[in-house]
Amino acid sequence: MKDNCVFHYHLGLTVFSLFPGVIVLLLTHSLIWFLASMVLVNIFGLSRKNIFLAISFHVLKPMAGMFGGEGFVAEEMVITLGSEKTLKKFGGGVPPGRILLLLPHCLQRHDCQRRITYDPYNCVRCGRCPIGELLDLADRTGVKIAIATGGTLARRYVKEARPIAVVAVACPRDLGQGMLDAHPVPVAGVENTRPVGDCLDTQVDIPTVERRIKELMSPPAAETQG
Ligand code: SF4
Numbered sequence: 001m002k003d004n005c006v007f008h009y010h011l012g013l014t015v016f017s018l019f020p021g022v023i024v025l026l027l028t029h030s031l032i033w034f035l036a037s038m039v040l041v042n043i044f045g046l047s048r049k050n051i052f053l054a055i056s057f058h059v060l061k062p063m064a065g066m067f068g069g070e071g072f073v074a075e076e077m078v079i080t081l082g083s084e085k086t087l088k089k090f091g092g093g094v095p096p097g098r099i100l101l102l103l104p105h106c107l108q109r110h111d112c113q114r115r116i117t118y119d120p121y122n123c124v125r126c127g128r129c130p131i132g133e134l135l136d137l138a139d140r141t142g143v144k145i146a147i148a149t150g151g152t153l154a155r156r157y158v159k160e161a162r163p164i165a166v167v168a169v170a171c172p173r174d175l176g177q178g179m180l181d182a183h184p185v186p187v188a189g190v191e192n193t194r195p196v197g198d199c200l201d202t203q204v205d206i207p208t209v210e211r212r213i214k215e216l217m218s219p220p221a222a223e224t225q226g
Contacts, residue, residue: 053081054180075176079189082179086186087215090165094216096142100163101213104170104192105149106202107131120147133206141213143167151178158185167212169204188212 061074105117109129114122116131125132131147138145144161148154151174158166166187168175171194179187190209192202 053078053085054183057176057180072172072176075172078176078179079172079191082186083188083212086165086188090186091215093218094164096213096217097144098162098164099141099143099213099216100158100161100166101134101138101143101145101209102154102157102166102168103131103134103145103147103204104174104202105147106199107134107169107192107204108147110201117147117149117153120145129201130204130206134204134209137206137210137213141210141217143213143217151181154178155181158182165216167209167216169209171198171202188216 057074057078060077103120107130108114108116108123109131112126112129114124116123120131120135120138123131123135125135127133135145137143144163146154146157146161148157154168163185166182166185167190168178168182168187169190169192170178172191175189175191179189190204190212192204194200194202
């Protein structure tokens with residue numbers, strides 16, 4: 001998993017570095033300058049501008065298709081780099097009440113009758129799906145929680161909650177695109193798993209969600225004083 005993240009991190013950096021590299025190549029007609037600019041971008045890391053992430057996504061997406069790439073390489077790149085950037089900039093500094101834990105509706109057990117999209121606390125935490133444990137996690141850490149059926153509702157919840165940062169759970173396709181759409185709100189992403197297929201009874205690794213929240217959270221007041 002860690003190796004996968006490192007791969008996507010460097011893949012993203014390399015795609016990023018193509019843009020200044022091509023510009024330099026056009027201006028100077030020099031392959032050496034082109035290569036040098038790619039190396040420099042890789043050494044100095046990410047641009048602060050999200051636009052490069054969006055451009056990289058839209059370049060990599062058709063390229064991955066053309067070369068027969070399966071899966072969600074472009075989305076994985078956005079998730080890895082976007083999360084990295086969010087944690088680098090905001091890690092350890094966000095009050096829990098200003099973090100929004102944004103979940104997809106497909107985590108809810110398909111035959112559960114509780115209406116949780118407008119109020120997650122309608123869940124009675126019966127243990128048949130991850131929603132109950134995620135509510136326990138939100139209670140324990142003090143973060144806000146919202147459950148969305150799609151991008152429109154997700155954007156509405158982000159607008160209403162006005163978080164400093166979001167921890168979002170979704171499938172790679174929705175998460176990658178959602179992280180780009182959420183700009184300028186920073187997002188740290190966690191991919192769900194889909195043991196019975198897309199959009200039905202999905203699962204998520206709760207310790208990973210908890211780790212993401214704690215990486216963003218500022219320490220409790222007592223700890224900061226000590
Ligand atoms: S934990 Fe139980 S009550 Fe809550 S959403 Fe899942 S199935 Fe429904």
